[in-house]
Each structure stands twice: as C-alpha cells, then as structure tokens.
Amino acid sequence: MILALFTVCDVRAEEIVVIVNLAAATISKEQIADLYLGRSDAWTPIDQAVGSEIYVEFYKKVTGRDSAQVKAIWSRILFTGRGIPPKQLRDSEAVKKAVAANPKAVGYIEKSAVDASIKVAVSID
C-alpha cells in the first residue's frame, strides 16, 4: 500500500520538460514565459491541448496564470491582428514530432516522454 501511494505521488509530480530541436540553441525559463504569453516571436511555441493536465501545470508553473487568463492574453493578441495563439497538438508524441521537424519550434512534454529525436532545454519543477 505504501508503494502504491508513492506511485500515485510520482504520477502527480511528473516533471515537465521544455524541448527544442536538436539543431537549436538553448532557451531560458524567462524566454519561455514570454514566448507562451505572446511577448516574443523569436521561437515558434507548440501547445498541448487546452485544459489537459500538462497544459494547466505548465502555464501555472511557468507563467503563474490559469487557462482563462492565458486565453484572455492571447485573445488580446489575436483580436488586434498581432498574432495567432500557439498551435495545439493532441499529445506529447505530436509535440515531439513537431519540434523535431522545426528548428524554431519549442514544446513541452512529460520528462518520461523524452527521447533522442529532441533535446531538453529546461526542466520545469
């Protein structure tokens, strides 16, 4: 039973990592926050599905904002014609594929999903 509890804790605390293309330079945590809040166009951010566990966790930890606040921020950018919100992909597999295919792309996935097709830029804890 104690083992089972630990397992549960492990799942809940699964680390999120920010990934970039193998050919890309590294990116800082501050740059990541700017990127996902539409304050920077230097990279192409890739998103997970809105409202998914990893999406909510990522925005909370990196930007300090919840889904509604993030939506309001991007609505401001969208409805002033300044940009379009990050493309949302179905799951971490799809995010990995998109990042592996584009040297400008940045994504975030569970640490356990990391493989050799991409590299980890930052760990979000």
Next chain:
Amino acid sequence: MVFKVTPAIAAAMLALGTAMAHADATNDTIEKSVTFSGFGTLGVVHSDYGNADFVGNVIQPRGAGFSSWSASPDSDLGGQANFTLTDALSGVVQVLSRQDANGQFRPTVEWANLQYEMTPDFKVRLGRMLLPTYEHSDTQNVGYTLPWVRIPIEIAYTDAGLHSDGVDVLYRVKTGGVTQDLQIQLGRTAVDLPGVEFTSTPAAVVVFSDTLQYGDTSLRLVYQKYDGSGYPEVRLQVSGVGLTYDPGAWFVMGDSNYSQDKYFGDLFAWYVSGGVRLGRLAPYAIYSTTRAQNVGTSGLKSLGNDHTVAAGARWDFAKNLDTKLQLQRVVLDSVNDTASFADVGPGARVGDKTNVLSWTLDFVF
C-alpha cells in the same frame, strides 16, 4: 456610418481575396491559411439617474438613464478571419456590430490590414487598424480581454480610439530583460470631439507609442496628433502614460492622458485600478476621472468633468466565457457634455450622483 473603401483597404481586400481564392483549392490549404474567430458581449445596464443617458463609450448617443434599463452600452458581436499567405505575409479582417454614433448596430470593418514581417521583430501593416491611444483601446470591444465590464470611459473622453486607415510600423527591441514595442502609425481617421455631437471630422493622424515590458511590469507611452480642417478645426494632441503590474494572482494598473486642443482646451484624464484573482473569481475596484485644465476658444467650461468609483468582479465560470457584475457611482462635476453620459438634460446639476449597475456575459470563439 458609411464604410469608405480607401486605397489601403482596397489593396488589403484584393490581396485577401486572392488568398481566399487560392485557399479554395483544397481543404488542407484552407485549414493552414485561414482561421476564423469571434467575440461578443451580452450586457444590461441599469441607471438610477433620469437626467442623462449613461453610455458604454463616448460615441454612443443613447444608453441607460431616461429609460432605466439598457442593453446597448456594452452588447456587441465581432467576427474575424486571419489569413496566412506566406511565412512573412499575413492579413486580418474584423467586422464588429456595436451601437455606433447613429445609435445603430450596423456592422463595420474595424480591422482590415496586411502585415509583412521583415524579421520576427520588425513588421509593417497596411490597411485599417484600431488606434492604440490608451491601455486596451485596441481591444475595447472584446470584453473577454478586459478585467472590468468596460474601459473607464473618462480615459477615452477626448479620443474614442477609433480605427485609422494607413500604415503602421512595429519594431521590437530587447535590451537585457526589457522588451520595447515601438509603434509608428500614419493614417486618416474620423475624430470624435468632446462637446459636440459626433461629427466624424476626417483628420490625418500620427501615433508614436512605446510599450516597455519587464517581466510582469509594463509601461506604456503614447503620443498622438490629429490634424484636420473643417469646423471645428481639429488640432488635437494626446499624450498618455500607463503602468501595469500583473504577476497573475493580482494586478494593479493606472493609465492617464493629457489632451490639448485650441478649441476645446486642455483635458487631463486618469484612472487607477486593482484586483485579485481568487481562482475563477477576480474582484476589482476602479477610480477614474477627467478634468478640464483650461478653457479653449469654444468658451466651454469644465468640459467633460466627472469622477467614478466602481467595484465589480469577473467570474471565469466556463471555458471561453466570463460574466461580470459592476456597480459604480458617477458624480457629475460638470453638465457640459459629462464624459460618462450622452444627452445631458436641462434637469442635470453639478454634483448629481448616479448609481449604475452593469452585468455582462463575454465570450470568445
């Protein structure tokens, strides 16, 4: 309101038309190159003051007052299409229906421009854009983007932040941790002047704005100048400074502008606001005011003067939806075209107090 097709808009429309024709080729292409979105607000306002109409923005001729309930100050509906033509070239068209200067909800084109991206930090836009005169002026119709029911009206008194047809240059500079968004805009626009009925006086407009972002702190500086012949002659200059600190869990912000016009004199408007975010609920408070600084050649005294204390809350109760409730008290410090009201009647007196209750439902899709 007549939609005039200017050369810039015509060029933008033509290019977008071409893109759409191209996009028709396959469904795949449409998905990649065109995205549709929209927004809207459903609102009702109650005012307990019968001598004037409380309005949602300065161009509206009617609101809540003479008839104590009104849906017209805040209700609106907008639709937008974004076009991606190449990696560097994109376009946007936004159509809005909201009570206009004629008291109608006739749809108008608020945004229609082509954007060319020289580098990710250097963009040029050609066509129609909303003016960035004050904080949130370019998304004033998108209730979902605002922490309150509406922008404090006093800040918009000299300048409704209408659209301009012309060219716009956006340049982003990063210096250490500070990101600066510089904007220069040259165009033609219709100007709303205080103290007179909405006249749509055409004028040339020049805008310089600089937004400095350092983490969650942002400082906005703007200078805007209008020149137009006609009566009254438009020689209006607006200088604005705004500061926002928004770390996520709470926010404080202030915005101000000083406007100078020979005919109407100088006006100073400002507000401060703060709020906290308790999960999905975000209560807030606002103090806003406008004060005439002198008398222009028109001879109108205390033009626009009023002050407002407001308290309210935003509740993000579902995905892409919020609802807000706001209670405010407006004090008339002048009966010369008081900022928060249209159609100030002969029974209105300086010092009169108005209680206004507003409820809205905002959505984006």
